[in-house]
Amino acid sequence: MKTAKPGIKLMNKGRLTGWWFIAIAVIMIAAFYFYPMIQALLLSFKTGKGANLHFTGLDNYKRLFSDRTFLAAVKNTFIYLIIQVPVMIVLAMFISVLLNDSKLKFKGFFRTAIFLPCVTSLVAYSIVFKYLFGADGLVNMLLTKLHLISAPIQWITDPFWAKVTIIIAITWRWTGYNMIFYLSALQNIDNSIYEAARIDGASAVRQFFSITVPLLKPIILFTSITSTIGTLQLFDEIVNITKGGPGNATMSISQYIYNLSFKYSPDFGYAATVSYSIVIMIVILSIVQFKAAGDK
Amino acid sequence: MKKVLVLLLASFVLLTACSSKSDNGTSTSEGTNDTASKGTKALTAWAWDANFNVKALNMAKDAYAAQNPDVKIDVQENAQADIVQKLNTGLNSGTTKGLPNIVLIEDYRAQSFLQAYPDAFYDLSSVINASDFADYKIGPTSLDGKQYGVPFDSGVAGLYVRKDLLEQSGYKVEDLQDVNWDKIIEIGKAVKAKTGKALLTQDPNDLGLIRMMIQSAGSWYTKEDGSTPNLKDNAILKQALETYKKLMEADIVKVTSDWSQFVGAFNSGDVATVPTGNWITASVKAEASQSGQWAVVPFPTLPNTPSSVHASNLGGSSWYVLNIDGKEAAADFLKQTFGSNADLYQNLNKEIGAIGTLKAAASGEAYSAADEFFGGQKITADFAKWTEQIPRVNYGMHTYEIEDLLAVEVQNYLNGKALDKVLSDAQSQAETQIH
Numbered sequence: 001m002k003t004a005k006p007g008i009k010l011m012n013k014g015r016l017t018g019w020w021f022i023a024i025a026v027i028m029i030a031a032f033y034f035y036p037m038i039q040a041l042l043l044s045f046k047t048g049k050g051a052n053l054h055f056t057g058l059d060n061y062k063r064l065f066s067d068r069t070f071l072a073a074v075k076n077t078f079i080y081l082i083i084q085v086p087v088m089i090v091l092a093m094f095i096s097v098l099l100n101d102s103k104l105k106f107k108g109f110f111r112t113a114i115f116l117p118c119v120t121s122l123v124a125y126s127i128v129f130k131y132l133f134g135a136d137g138l139v140n141m142l143l144t145k146l147h148l149i150s151a152p153i154q155w156i157t158d159p160f161w162a163k164v165t166i167i168i169a170i171t172w173r174w175t176g177y178n179m180i181f182y183l184s185a186l187q188n189i190d191n192s193i194y195e196a197a198r199i200d201g202a203s204a205v206r207q208f209f210s211i212t213v214p215l216l217k218p219i220i221l222f223t224s225i226t227s228t229i230g231t232l233q234l235f236d237e238i239v240n241i242t243k244g245g246p247g248n249a250t251m252s253i254s255q256y257i258y259n260l261s262f263k264y265s266p267d268f269g270y271a272a273t274v275s276y277s278i279v280i281m282i283v284i285l286s287i288v289q290f291k292a293a294g295d296k
Numbered sequence: 297m298k299k300v301l302v303l304l305l306a307s308f309v310l311l312t313a314c315s316s317k318s319d320n321g322t323s324t325s326e327g328t329n330d331t332a333s334k335g336t337k338a339l340t341a342w343a344w345d346a347n348f349n350v351k352a353l354n355m356a357k358d359a360y361a362a363q364n365p366d367v368k369i370d371v372q373e374n375a376q377a378d379i380v381q382k383l384n385t386g387l388n389s390g391t392t393k394g395l396p397n398i399v400l401i402e403d404y405r406a407q408s409f410l411q412a413y414p415d416a417f418y419d420l421s422s423v424i425n426a427s428d429f430a431d432y433k434i435g436p437t438s439l440d441g442k443q444y445g446v447p448f449d450s451g452v453a454g455l456y457v458r459k460d461l462l463e464q465s466g467y468k469v470e471d472l473q474d475v476n477w478d479k480i481i482e483i484g485k486a487v488k489a490k491t492g493k494a495l496l497t498q499d500p501n502d503l504g505l506i507r508m509m510i511q512s513a514g515s516w517y518t519k520e521d522g523s524t525p526n527l528k529d530n531a532i533l534k535q536a537l538e539t540y541k542k543l544m545e546a547d548i549v550k551v552t553s554d555w556s557q558f559v560g561a562f563n564s565g566d567v568a569t570v571p572t573g574n575w576i577t578a579s580v581k582a583e584a585s586q587s588g589q590w591a592v593v594p595f596p597t598l599p600n601t602p603s604s605v606h607a608s609n610l611g612g613s614s615w616y617v618l619n620i621d622g623k624e625a626a627a628d629f630l631k632q633t634f635g636s637n638a639d640l641y642q643n644l645n646k647e648i649g650a651i652g653t654l655k656a657a658a659s660g661e662a663y664s665a666a667d668e669f670f671g672g673q674k675i676t677a678d679f680a681k682w683t684e685q686i687p688r689v690n691y692g693m694h695t696y697e698i699e700d701l702l703a704v705e706v707q708n709y710l711n712g713k714a715l716d717k718v719l720s721d722a723q724s725q726a727e728t729q730i731h
Contacts, residue, residue: 049408049411049412049693050384050387050388050408050409050411050412050413051387051388051390051412051413051416052412063728066728067728067729068725069700069701069704069725069729072704130553130554134553134557135551135553135557154551156553157499157500157551157553159707242553243501243553244501244700245500245501245553246500246501246703246707247500247501247703247704247705247706247707247708248700248703248704249707259696259700262377262380262381262384263696263700264408264694264697265405265407265408265412265693265694266388266412268388
């Protein structure tokens, strides 16, 4: 027997080595990722303050639907999502097409300049934005000096303008990040396709909509899913620029989770329920986006 | 290939060296708790604000070290939000490793800790005497008749006023003594008309002013039990909101959105008054060019509210001992310093302007000193006097929860929603939120 199947034994040994290599990663991920996820799911069925927790079944999930702060946070998050994500994706695509032009000079400089916001710390840029958009901040000063407005806009303390400020801030921060994906995808599109289109007499606009957009479809899907997830998890900007206010006009779901755990008397069970509501929303939205994008 | 191996090995050795080093680090810090019962005792204490609470703690440490050289106290500065987070996660996980022996907790939050984590804090009833402290501090620092906290600073509120701006508008400081908010609003309109300056600042997210107004009349967001929301049919809160709306609609308020804008507004002379806790004194005095132009008058009362007095509170915090090894030593430290040492409070007042709530401290020399910045007014003595008059309320465990709900409804109210509807909506939301 020993000499009969040396090949198989070697193969088994090779497999075993493979298992050993991924074992560390698997154990780590299971211990620090899946285990807490399951614990959080269990926690979401419990209620109580601090350490005095007890099971309540689905009560926490029922509470979500009558919790007006939660509903307001969901509404705000969807407003950001519906307005900000499309604007940012169109903008990123537009800029990347401009930057991909082979005749453009200082390409490296422009690319770096537009990507640069992405490397700034979330907290640092939020604080700068807060001061730029303050009642007597630079933006208001500029607009008044240009005679575009007569009284300063309450960018931070008015419910409507506060949302606008948040949308401007996250668009500034993330457009460059998405642009990089489009740029790399654009460079993979064969130039001969455009050449053929030009010979056929297609205009630049026609080329963009008939060649660029269809070929970028997987990237559009990818960026819209990651941006959607990012928006659902929005936290730093809200906390640092508006603190969720005025009232709860800009509060995001993540900030509400933080408040439930740490700002109010600690209710970790319900906070976990709210976290799982985000998970459910992300799953649903991702499925919708996959379906809408077609390709399977 | 060999080179790669050597490199790998070298980095491995380096890594293990690093990690063993950090292991040593944690074991010594754990040692602080273990050695507490032996010869030298080591305690850790957490507080926020380097110029105020942390400094106070360090001064107390020095005072204690003179008599008890065998106790070592490690004072660590953490932001308040970090302390709240670390305490919550630490106590919730059931492991007390990494938690301090002594911790500072804000009065508004104290009950939520005491009730959410029973047995996590050490009962100090036999260590300090609750009646030695201002009465209003006992509500938040005790639970079920047991005293858990050593009351620290007073958040007694006053109205800081700019004498020069008032005089330009035809008023004197005397005109603001013992008045109600209607009168203040009237003065604010005159100030705005004559000088163009706002009366005061408000941050729409922070209802501190409303909190001060209702406490001045002995009311709170919750009933006596600290957990039943008390918003609908709360005549005092209703009066406070009406006054707040009158103030906001009089066009005499400068809207701010954070602390630095708040401080900036009075430092740059944009507002004529600052209604807030006495801990703002240091920030007011930071603008030396305004020396002599300020005065402090008693907190205005709520109009049409007989129970409202000229004293209220904003903020303030107290010291707590965690129920872990070293608790006796920690309790003794607090007993001999913040719990009874009136001289320490004199120094605290001189060095950092802190006003304690230990009654015995009020008769000390520092408390009766005149302050030239405030035109020779004995502000500490005034604040100490008002501290004793602050109505005692039970902050309960839901102050910030209810305030966030109320802040939304207050915005609706300012936009025209009927007040009764505002309060009943806030009430029903609070009832679904609080279990």
